Amino acid sequence: MVIAGAGSGKTRVLTFRIANLLESGVESYNILALTFTNKAAREMKARITSIVGNEVAANLWMGTFHSIFARILRMEADKIGYPRNFTIYDTTDSKSMIKRIIKEMKLDDKVYKPGLVYNRISAAKNNLLSPQAYQDNPTISKEDSYAKKPLIGEIYEKYQNRCFRSGAMDFDDLLFQTNLLLRDSPEALLKYQEKFKFILVDEYQDTNFSQSIILKRLAARYENICVVGDDAQSIYAFRGANIQNILNFKRTYPDAVTYKLEQNYRSTQTIVNAANSIIKKNKEQLDKKVWTSNDEGPKIKLLKANSDNEEGRAVAGEIFQISNEEKASFQSFAILYRTNAQSRAMEEALRKIDIPYRIFGGTSFYQRKEIKDILAYFRVIINHNDEEAVKRIINYPKRAIGQTTVDKVTVYANDKQLSFWEVISSIRTHHTGISASSATKISEFVDMIRSFEAQIEVLNAFDLASAIASSSRILHELYQDKSIEGVSRYENIQELLAGIKEFTESAPEGEQRHLPDFMEDVALLTDQDDEKDKDPNKVSLMTVHAAKGLEFPYVFIVGLEENLFPSQLSTSSRSDLEEERRLFYVALTRAEKKAILSYALSRYRWGNLIYSDPSRFISEIDEHFIEASTLRKRPDQNKQTTPSFQKPRNLVSLKSPSRTNAPAAPTNNANIKEGDLVSHHRFGKGTIVKLSGEPGNLKANVNFDGVGEKQLLLKFAKLELIQSS
Numbered sequence: 001m002v003i004a005g006a007g008s009g010k011t012r013v014l015t016f017r018i019a020n021l022l023e024s025g026v027e028s029y030n031i032l033a034l035t036f037t038n039k040a041a042r043e044m045k046a047r048i049t050s051i052v053g054n055e056v057a058a059n060l061w062m063g064t065f066h067s068i069f070a071r072i073l074r075m076e077a078d079k080i081g082y083p084r085n086f087t088i089y090d091t092t093d094s095k096s097m098i099k100r101i102i103k104e105m106k107l108d109d110k111v112y113k114p115g116l117v118y119n120r121i122s123a124a125k126n127n128l129l130s131p132q133a134y135q136d137n138p139t140i141s142k143e144d145s146y147a148k149k150p151l152i153g154e155i156y157e158k159y160q161n162r163c164f165r166s167g168a169m170d171f172d173d174l175l176f177q178t179n180l181l182l183r184d185s186p187e188a189l190l191k192y193q194e195k196f197k198f199i200l201v202d203e204y205q206d207t208n209f210s211q212s213i214i215l216k217r218l219a220a221r222y223e224n225i226c227v228v229g230d231d232a233q234s235i236y237a238f239r240g241a242n243i244q245n246i247l248n249f250k251r252t253y254p255d256a257v258t259y260k261l262e263q264n265y266r267s268t269q270t271i272v273n274a275a276n277s278i279i280k281k282n283k284e285q286l287d288k289k290v291w292t293s294n295d296e297g298p299k300i301k302l303l304k305a306n307s308d309n310e311e312g313r314a315v316a317g318e319i320f321q322i323s324n325e326e327k328a329s330f331q332s333f334a335i336l337y338r339t340n341a342q343s344r345a346m347e348e349a350l351r352k353i354d355i356p357y358r359i360f361g362g363t364s365f366y367q368r369k370e371i372k373d374i375l376a377y378f379r380v381i382i383n384h385n386d387e388e389a390v391k392r393i394i395n396y397p398k399r400a401i402g403q404t405t406v407d408k409v410t411v412y413a414n415d416k417q418l419s420f421w422e423v424i425s426s427i428r429t430h431h432t433g434i435s436a437s438s439a440t441k442i443s444e445f446v447d448m449i450r451s452f453e454a455q456i457e458v459l460n461a462f463d464l465a466s467a468i469a470s471s472s473r474i475l476h477e478l479y480q481d482k483s484i485e486g487v488s489r490y491e492n493i494q495e496l497l498a499g500i501k502e503f504t505e506s507a508p509e510g511e512q513r514h515l516p517d518f519m520e521d522v523a524l525l526t527d528q529d530d531e532k533d534k535d536p537n538k539v540s541l542m543t544v545h546a547a548k549g550l551e552f553p554y555v556f557i558v559g560l561e562e563n564l565f566p567s568q569l570s571t572s573s574r575s576d577l578e579e580e581r582r583l584f585y586v587a588l589t590r591a592e593k594k595a596i597l598s599y600a601l602s603r604y605r606w607g608n609l610i611y612s613d614p615s616r617f618i619s620e621i622d623e624h625f626i627e628a629s630t631l632r633k634r635p636d637q638n639k640q641t642t643p644s645f646q647k648p649r650n651l652v653s654l655k656s657p658s659r660t661n662a663p664a665a666p667t668n669n670a671n672i673k674e675g676d677l678v679s680h681h682r683f684g685k686g687t688i689v690k691l692s693g694e695p696g697n698l699k700a701n702v703n704f705d706g707v708g709e710k711q712l713l714l715k716f717a718k719l720e721l722i723q724s725s
Contacts, residue, residue, distance in 0.1 A: 001204075001249045001258045002228040005290035006275065006589035007266030007551070010228045014202055015044050017226060018060070019051040021198055028059040032196035032218070035064055036203050038524065040549070044202075061196065065211055066171055067524040069178040072192065073169070079185050080177055085516065087168040087379050087386040088523035092367060094118055094159075094170045097388055101158050104414075105151070112149060120144075121156045125172035126210045126240040128179055131157035165419045166387040175210040182217045193221035204229035204249075208240040216252065223253065231286050232279050235545060235583045237576075247284065260288050264589075266551055268297025271591050274625035279585045281620055282578045299627040301596045302618065307682045308342070308559075308603035312349030315556050318596060319539060320353055322554060330356055334540040334552040336587045338565040342558060343541050345603075350539060360542035366522060370478060370489040371496055375522065377468050381452045382516050384421040391420065394445055397477045401445070405438045448472070461518040462504040466497060544587040555591035557584070560599040561612035584617045602681070609682075672700070672714065675725030681718065683707045688725075 004010035014033070022028060035041045041063045049057040061068060070088060077084045089097070098121075099114040124134050134140055135153035144152050163169065169177060182189045199219050201207070204227035207215070219225040227249065234243040250256055264272050272292045279285070303318070305311035319333050335346050335357075343359055350357045365371060373396055379389040395401040412432040413423045423430050425446050427439045434442075448471070455464050469475045478490040500518055507513040540552065559565055566580035588595055599614045672678065676688045686704035691714075693699045698714040712719070 001246075001256050002226065002261060003258065003286055003288055004228050004230050004261040005264055005288060006230065006233065006586070007264040007272075007292075008261035008290070009265055010230075010261060011040065011044060011202070012047075013261065014200055014226075014228055015047045015051075018044070018200060019048050022048070022052045022056050026198060028056055029061065030195065030197040031060055031062075031200070032068070032198070033060065033062040033200045034068060034202065035062070036206055037549075038064055038067065040202060041067075064524060066174045069174045069214070070169075070520070070524060073174065073177055073181065076181055076185070076188050079188060080181055081164070082169070082177075083167045083383065083385075085167070085383050087166065087383045087389065088174070088520075089163070089168050089170040089388065090367075090523070091118070091171075092372070093168075093388045097162060098155065098159055101155055101162065104410075105155070105158075107151065107155075112151070112155065117149075117152055117155055120152050121159060122170075122172050123240065124156065125176040126208050128176065128210055128213065131160050162387065165385065165417075167383050167385040167419075168388070172210075175208075175214065178214055179210060179217075182214065189217060190221075192218055197222050197224055199225045201225070201227045202229075205231050205234035205243060205246045206236050206241045207245050208242055209245075210240075212242070212245045223255070225253070231284075232282075232582055233548065233586050235548065235579060235586055237579050243284065243579075247286065262288055262290050264290050264292040265294070266592055267292060267589060268294050268593060270297045270299055270625050271588060271595050274300055274595070274621050275585050275588045277622040277625070278581060278588070278617060278620050282581055284575070284578055298594055300621065300625055301594070301627045303596060303598035304614075305598065305600045306602065308345040308600045309348070309682065311558060311598050311600040311603075312345035312347075313352075315346060315558060315596075315598060316349035316353055316355060318556070319350075319355060319554075322594070328553065329537050330539050331537045332553040333556070334542065334547065334550070334554070334590065335556045335558060336542060336544045336547050336590065337557075337559050338544060338567060338583075339559075340543060342564075346541055346558065355539055356535070356537065357539040357541055360540060360546045365492070365495075368489075368492055370474075370492055374465075374469060374472075374474055374493060374496065375519070377452075377472055377474075378465065378515055378519055380421075380449055381456065381468070382519060384425070384449070384453075385419040387420045390424070393472075394424075394442070397473045399441050399445060401438060401441050405434045405442075408433050409442075456514060456516065459514075460504045461513050461515045462497070462501040464515050465500045465518070469493060469497065544583050547590050548586055551590055551592055553591075553593045554596070555587070555594070556596045556598065557587045558598045559603075560597050560615040560618055561603075562615055564603075564612065565615055566617070581617065581620075584615075671724070672719065672721060673725065676721060677723040677725075678702065678719040679722050680704065680712070680720075683710060685722065686710075 002010065002013060004013065018031060018033060021031060033041070033044065035044065045057060045060065045062050048060070063071075073080070073082070074084050074086070077086065095114045095118050098117050099109065102109050102112050102114060102117070124140075129137070129140075131153065134156055141150070141153070144150050163173070182192070196218055199215065201215065206229070215225065227246070229246050231243060231246050234241060234246070237243070250258065267275075269292055272290055272294075276290055301318075303311070303314045305314050315335060319330075322328055323330060323333070337343065337346070340361060347357065347359070366375070373393065376389040376392040379386045380393060384390070391406060394406065409420060409423050409427075409432050412418075412430060413420050416423075416430075423432065424442050427434075427442045427446075452464070452468055452471075455467065459467065475490070475493060478486060478493060481487075481489070503518050503521065504513050540550075544557075557565075563571070565584065566577060570576040570580045597618060599618070600612060602609055602611050604610070672688060672691075674688050674691055677685065678688060679685050680702070683702070683704040684707065686702040686707070688700050689703050689709065690701035691698055692701075699711055700714050700717065700719070701709055701711050702719075703709045
C-alpha cells in the first residue's frame with residue numbers, strides 16, 4: 001500500500017512500478033492496472049510506452065474499473081446470459097426506464113421520484129444486493145415503508161428484468177455482474193486470477209464495496225496487489241466510495257507493506273502547512289506528515305463580502321489584479337465551490353469585466369439531445385433489443401408512429417415477456433391492436449435499421465455513422481432549423497462525426513475500427529473525459545468534487561459558510577463532517593502558488609435571502625498561514641467548531657438564535673417616500689420611484705444605479721435612507 005499525500009506524484013510511482021515489472025520480465029498481459037478515469041489511464045499508458053516502448057506496453061490491461069470489467073463481461077457474456085453486444089446505459093437512460101416503469105405501475109412520480117429510485121437501486125447493486133435480496137431484507141423493507149415507498153423493491157425487479165430483456169447493463173451492473181461471474185463461475189475466476197498475476201489500483205480510497213470484493217477475489221491466488229491512494233482525499237461517499245477499504249487494507253492483507261509518499265511537489269510551504277492544520281482535525285485517518293521543499297509562498301488571503309454578488313465582484317477583481325501584476329494567463333486560475341448553483345454570481349462578475357471562463361460539470365457533450373438521438377440509432381443497430389434507444393428514435397425524425405402506438409406495443413411486449421424489438425420486427429404477426437398504417441410505418445423503420453446493420457462489418461465507424469446521419473434524415477431535420485439553437489445542434493452533430501473520423505483514423509496500422517468499437521469507447525466516458533476546449537485560456541469554474549486530480553497556480557475557494565461548506569446535510573455526524581473537511585483539504589491542495597478563500601454574510605438560496613456565518617473550516621486553519629491584513633475579518637477563533645455528536649439538532653448551524661434563516665427584521669419605513677435616495681445591502685444606491693400597496697405591506701419600486709428597477713416589500717427590504725427628497 002502506497003499512501004500518497006496531495007501533490008506527491010502518485011501517478012509517477014504507479015507508472016514506474018509498472019515499467020519496472022515489464023523490464024523485469026513480467027508479461028504485459030499479466031498486469032491489470034485500474035484507474036477511475038480514462039484520462040488517467042491514457043496518461044499512464046503514454047508514460048509507460050515512452051519508457052518501455054509500444055510493443056511491450058501494448059498488451060497491458062489498463063483502464064477504468066468499468067471499461068476493464070465491461071471487456072471481461074463481453075468475453076464471458078454466455079456465462080451470465082447476456083449477448084456480447086450488450087448496451088451500456090448511462091444515468092439518463094436508466095432514469096428514463098425507471099420513469100417509464102413508475103408510470104406503467106400507476107405510481108405517483110412525486111413520491112417515487114425516478115432519481116431517488118435510481119439512487120436506491122444503485123446503492124443496492126454496489127452492496128451486491130439483487131432485487132430478490134433487496135425485497136427479502138427486513139431492514140430495507142422497513143426503511144422503504146417508513147419513507148412511504150414500499151414498492152421500490154418491485155420497481156428494482158422490473159427494472160432489472162427490463163434491462164436483461166433489452167440486452168443492457170447500467171454502470172453499476174458492470175461491477176455487479178462481474179461479481180456474479182467471479183462468484184458463480186470457478187472456471188472464470190481461475191482464468192482471471194491466472195491472467196492478472198499483478199494488480200495495481202489508483203485512487204484506492206475511492207473504491208466501493210463491490211470493487212473491493214472483485215479485487216479481493218482476483219488477487220486471492222497470488223496476492224500481488226499494489227494500491228495507491230490518500231485517505232485524506234476520500235470525498236466520494238455519496239457515490240458509494242468506502243474509506244474503510246484503505247483504512248483497513250492492512251487488516252485485509254496482513255502481510256502488506258506500507259510506503260508513504262509525504263513530499264508535496266506541487267504547492268508552497270504555506271499551502272501545505274495550512275492544509276495539514278485542517279486535516280489533522282479528522283480522527284479517522286492514516287498517519288502521515290506531508291511536507292514540501294518548495295518556497296514558503298504568500299500567505300492565504302481571506303475575502304469577506306456582504307452578499308454573494310459582492311463576493312463574485314471581489315473574486316473577479318482579485319483575478320484581474322493578479323493576472324496583471326503577475327502576468328498570469330487566465331487558465332492559471334480556478335474558482336472552486338461546493339454547489340453548482342454558486343457559479344451564477346461568479347459568472348456575472350467575470351462577464352462584467354470581460355474575463356473569459358469555462359464551467360466544468362455543465363451539460364456534457366454526449367448528454368445533449370441531438371447527440372443522444374444519433375447515438376440511439378447507433379445503439380439500436382448494434383443491439384436491436386435496446387428498448388430505450390428504440391423508443392427514442394422510432395418516431396425521430398417524425399414518421400407517423402405516435403405515442404399511442406408505442407404504448408400498445410409496450411403493453412403487448414410486457415404481457416408476452418418479449419422485448420420491444422421482438423414485437424416490432426414481426427409486427428404483422430402480433431395482435432397488438434395498432435392500425436395497418438402504423439404497422440407499415442414500423443416495418444419501414446425495422447427495414448431501415450436492418451439495412452444499417454448489414455453494413456456494420458463492411459464500413460468503418462465514420463463511414464457508417466455518416467450514412468446513418470444522412471439516411472435517417474437527422475442531418476436534414478437539423479439543417480432546416482435556422483435558429484441559433486438549431487444551427488448549434490447541427491454543428492454538434494458535425495463535431496461528433498469529426499470525432500468519429502479521428503477515432504477511425506487513429507486505429508493501429510492494419511486494424512479497422514467499426515461502429516461498435518466507437519460506442520464502447522463513448523459508453524465508458526467518465527466525468528473528467530470532457531471534450532477539448534478550442535480556447536483553453538479561460539478561468540476554470542467547477543465544484544470541488546470535479547477539481548479532484550487537477551492543479552492550478554491560483555485557486556479561489558468561495559462560499560465558505562456554515563451550512564454551505566460544510567454542507568448542512570453533512571453536519572449531523574462526525575463521519576459526514578470529516579468527509580466535508582477532506583473535501584476542503586482537496587480544494588486547498590489544488591493550489592500551487594496562491595490560495596484565496598472567500599465567504600459572504602448573505603446570499604440568495606432557494607429564492608430566499610439567507611444570512612450566513614463563516615465556515616468553521618476557516619477558523620481551523622492555523623492563523624500563521626492567513627494574511628495579516630485579512631485576519632481581522634476572520635471568524636471568532638473561540639467559536640465552538642467541534643459540535644457535540646450526541647445532539648444532532650445542535651449541528652445544523654453555528655448561528656446565534658438571533659441570526660436564523662428567517663426574513664430580515666422589518667424596517668421602519670414611515671419616513672420613506674417617492675424621490676428619496678436610499679441604500680440596499682445587495683443592490684447598492686437607488687431612488688424610490690413609486691410606492692404602492694396597503695400600510696404595513698408597502699411595496700417600493702426602486703431604480704438602483706447600474707442594476708435597474710426592482711420592486712421590494714418595504715418591511716423586509718431593510719432600506720437605509722441616505723437623502724430625503
